[in-house]
Amino acid sequence: MTENVAAVVRPEFDYDAMRDDHGDLRAEFVDAVSKAIAAEDAVWLRGLVSELHEADLGDLIEALDSDERVRLVELTGADFDFSALNEVDETVREEILEELEPAAVAEGVRELDADDAVELLQVLDEEDQEEILDKLPPSERDALERSLDYPENSAGRRMQTDFIAVPRDWTVGEAIDFMRETAELPERFYEIYVVDGVNHWQGAVSLDRLLRSHRNVPLTDLVDEDRRKVSVDDDQEEVARLFGKYNLVAAPVVDSQNRLVGVITIDDVVDVIEEEADEDLKALGGVTSDEELSDRVWTIARGRFNWLLVNLATAFLASSVLGLFEDQLQQMVALAVLAPIVASQGGNAATQTMTVAVRALATRELGAWNAVRVVMREALVGLVNGVAFALITGIAAYAWFKVPGLGVVIGLAMICNLIAGALGGILIPMALERMRADPAVASGTFVTTVTDVVGFFAFLGIATAWFGLK
């Protein structure tokens, strides 16, 4: 059977045998692997995992069943690249690591760069981490423990601790000879760093500058001393902004004494950028940032419950405004039918403004220097669209219910609510940012509460006055 299996995937685990035109994994490929796992065809599986890029191996792992995942790692032993586990959802990673023998995990961890090892281990609780760290040689254990001591989301957690640091008085030739003669260089690097005798960072030399210079050129001629560096405690989001802004591929990480302790590379930063975008998007949608596609029903339901509870409270608040006008609603039931339209239109206009505001705050495009202008502009946009939709809604409402004046009433309410929505949509995120809360997480609830309450109140209040209801 396994011969057949092999025939499907070979020659050489061709990329096209693995993925369809859309880039998705082929079901036949996943099936073939499942069958090989069931048949314990270790030889074939070892060949497979050592050919696959870690990212592809990660995708394959996610496509397998829970117990197949662990069996795959066990069957392939030393050929399995543990960095593939950093390519899968944290829930999946945690599950696999907990099922495996700590000694096996320790073996896998030893093969990783510090940043990858930290990323792998940080999903485990401290006890499980200790069990694995205990199986490592003391020097490697100490280094990892140090990295794990840095706060989550800090540069210290993300950095690689392998880097090339050379003395300031070397020439290009000396640096090149050093790299040719040193066996244990980082797996990938884009620049080397110049340090003084006690490891204080002095500057960076990019490899392309090194390569286009003659051997006798002193490094001091090439070194970039103005290069932005990162402090171990810096937040990863700050680091990502720096990379994006100055087009960096790597940045030195220094401790509080300006000693070079690591390097952050662009691949980690790309992950951060994607994570942060993910967080903002989910936060605006009312989903916690750690929800993952592989989570179980119960975990997801619980995670989403809190936000829905907050929303329920605000929905009751908005409805209590309707409750204030019970008598009027009974006298003119058209008001009950139309009120949600005013609230909904305001809510959507406010969401537009809020989305722009949250994004502009995240990218630092919106700040004290342009706040007044942007707020004014949003208010005007609210007015313009308020008037436009006042006309449309007014005509439609009159055409529907044929009540004279109803169009004017809903039109006026629409203008009020779109202006309120615009102001709420911009001022609430700005206020949250100033209070150092994350505008993406909390703005939505506040903003739609404003437009529900203002929408109902304006519409029913104006209607009560206009029609003389009581």
Next chain:
Amino acid sequence: MTENVAAVVRPEFDYDAMRDDHGDLRAEFVDAVSKAIAAEDAVWLRGLVSELHEADLGDLIEALDSDERVRLVELTGADFDFSALNEVDETVREEILEELEPAAVAEGVRELDADDAVELLQVLDEEDQEEILDKLPPSERDALERSLDYPENSAGRRMQTDFIAVPRDWTVGEAIDFMRETAELPERFYEIYVVDGVNHWQGAVSLDRLLRSHRNVPLTDLVDEDRRKVSVDDDQEEVARLFGKYNLVAAPVVDSQNRLVGVITIDDVVDVIEEEADEDLKALGGVTSDEELSDRVWTIARGRFNWLLVNLATAFLASSVLGLFEDQLQQMVALAVLAPIVASQGGNAATQTMTVAVRALATRELGAWNAVRVVMREALVGLVNGVAFALITGIAAYAWFKVPGLGVVIGLAMICNLIAGALGGILIPMALERMRADPAVASGTFVTTVTDVVGFFAFLGIATAWFGLK
């Protein structure tokens, strides 16, 4: 006066004089520049712009007034780095380019890499582009025109056309000597490419591999032939996914005959990742992706109008369901007060599901292989939270209105609507994706329409049956 100005910013345009602790531009700094522009202090301004990183210069330009921006470019002439204009909003860029003399723009464009020049020019309409291109030497003009001919958002538009290609039979030493002796190398590069006699791409050699190898090692020993390459017509989003997945810093771009025509580097890809995240976020918030913070009121209002109009239509549709039950609403006005709660809770639950679905589709985590499992899971989450909120809302509604049975009615409606929301939230984005529409753009409207209609219908329908209303 300008002496004073200089004193504020110097020594050497120190970063801290320019930005506060938060990284925002200091108002005093911007003021100092404004004054120097007003005083036409070209010497000082030239010193300033040549010291500033293009990204910082871009931020400064955005902080200036419209006419100051153009004056700054004019006053600083050849010292002004036009790549700074790629760091500002497209609206601002277009405005500046249109104000400047075409000859001046052409001079600036000549200093740029092909990808930067294309990015700069593509905001202009064809006529304005031609005016500038006409001022360039024929060879540069042809190259730019070729790049501008590639479709928008394609790899061809994003690539740099400067790269290092060497023959397959060279050694490391020959490659290094070539780089040392060639004056016109790309400004920054991370790898070199091996090509055959007719420029067919053969593989990549990263600079770190080159540097750690001895001079006599043949390049064929170092070359990575499996490296993913990009085709000129590939969509930039596809390219970004490739970089993120395989941790690339550069990728060769080939034409349909596998001839090497350019290289895409990670800094361009970071821009793409940010743009795409921006697009998805804005699309979910009902804002067009090209809306920018510097746009005028009218442009913004018009851009947002369309989506609000669609929303208005769906709001009327939902309200027409309320209209069907006018008599029942009049008999029991509590129904009118509570109906928006059912709709709102469903809408929010659906938005949570939709957000996760849209993101998972964008990152390719959700596909045919796991669709059934994810849909089932979402339906179950809807059921679990539906039951939870049925209890909470039921008790609250009964406590409020003291109508026996009202709690049961709203509870049942809540369960229906949260399940409908969950299914709508996952199935609608998946259906849109299958129809090759962008799920981020269109899902929101459809999804909340479902929960509004189902919410009103379920609540009022169940109430009508339970209380025997007519």
